[in-house]
Amino acid sequence: MVEHPAENAPRHTGTSTGAGADNGPDADERFHALLRSLRVWDCELPAVDPDPAHAPADPLPFFRQWLREAAEAGVPEPHTMTLATADASGDPNVRTLMLHDADERGWHFATHRGSRKGRELATRPRAALGFYWAGLGRQVRVRGRVTEAGPEESAADLHRRSTGALAAALVGRQSEVLASYADLERASEAAWDRARQEPDAPVPSWTLYVLRPDEVEFFQGDARRRHVRINYRREGAIWARELLWP
Numbered sequence: 001m002v003e004h005p006a007e008n009a010p011r012h013t014g015t016s017t018g019a020g021a022d023n024g025p026d027a028d029e030r031f032h033a034l035l036r037s038l039r040v041w042d043c044e045l046p047a048v049d050p051d052p053a054h055a056p057a058d059p060l061p062f063f064r065q066w067l068r069e070a071a072e073a074g075v076p077e078p079h080t081m082t083l084a085t086a087d088a089s090g091d092p093n094v095r096t097l098m099l100h101d102a103d104e105r106g107w108h109f110a111t112h113r114g115s116r117k118g119r120e121l122a123t124r125p126r127a128a129l130g131f132y133w134a135g136l137g138r139q140v141r142v143r144g145r146v147t148e149a150g151p152e153e154s155a156a157d158l159h160r161r162s163t164g165a166l167a168a169a170l171v172g173r174q175s176e177v178l179a180s181y182a183d184l185e186r187a188s189e190a191a192w193d194r195a196r197q198e199p200d201a202p203v204p205s206w207t208l209y210v211l212r213p214d215e216v217e218f219f220q221g222d223a224r225r226r227h228v229r230i231n232y233r234r235e236g237a238i239w240a241r242e243l244l245w246p
């Protein structure tokens with residue numbers, strides 16, 4: 001098990017709320033000026049063959065190649081992604097998650113079954129994932145049906161991770177209202193102690209999910225806005241590939 005030395009150290013050295021908030025005179029103008037000053041696709045970007053017939057027949061090796069290239073290019077946390085779900089009435093929701101694997105079964109992620117996303121997935125077991133690798137100008141979208149991997153695989157996945165990951169999972173109650181931050185500190189302290197003493201501690205609500213894609217889209221940004229979008233659609237046993245207007 002990999003132990004991250006700084007994982008349990010206090011991280012709060014200041015605050016990003018309150019004193020630094022910009023709500024003085026001309027705050028709107030400053031904010032708009034800031035937004036206008038920011039750039040995308042303002043660097044050398046990789047070229048991608050725009051002929052979908054030349055793209056890999058299967059999106060999985062293509063995705064793995066792009067993730068590896070993002071890591072090699074120094075894109076921070078390239079294995080983080082946005083997970084979109086919808087509630088019973090169709091209202092959408094997004095949040096960031098870590099990718100645990102991508103294989104023939106699909107894209108793997110883990111969370112608490114009782115969390116908001118877990119409840120949404122129980123009601124509507126479909127989701128979309130979004131990866132954005134700034135610096136390479138690349139985006140990947142994945143959508144499809146989501147299934148639970150089962151308790152044994154979920155436990156094995158959790159127990160392969162760091163002590164901090166286990167401690168966080170042991171705290172549980174994800175997405176419930178927290179009465180005070182001190183309650184979290186107490187629960188976290190106890191969870192860290194237990195995670196250190198019992199590296200196989202069970203967390204029944206912690207669930208590994210697998211999204212089996214119906215569609216995967218690869219987007220390569222271009223400085224002249226001639227972006228390349230290669231879309232894969234599952235058609236029975238094969239993947240259809242097509243180019244999309246940007």
Ligand SMILES: Cc1cc2nc3c(=O)[nH]c(=O)nc-3n(C[C@H](O)[C@H](O)[C@H](O)COP(=O)(O)O)c2cc1C
Pocket residue numbers: 080093094095096097098099109110111112115116117118174175
């Ligand atoms: C970089 C990053 C990685 C995260 N990874 C996970 C993860 O793998 N699993 C998880 O349950 N929450 C993860 N979170 C927290 C989620 O974004 C989210 O706040 C939490 O899961 C509650 O979401 P929900 O209320 O929609 O269920 C991560 C957050 C960030 C910023």
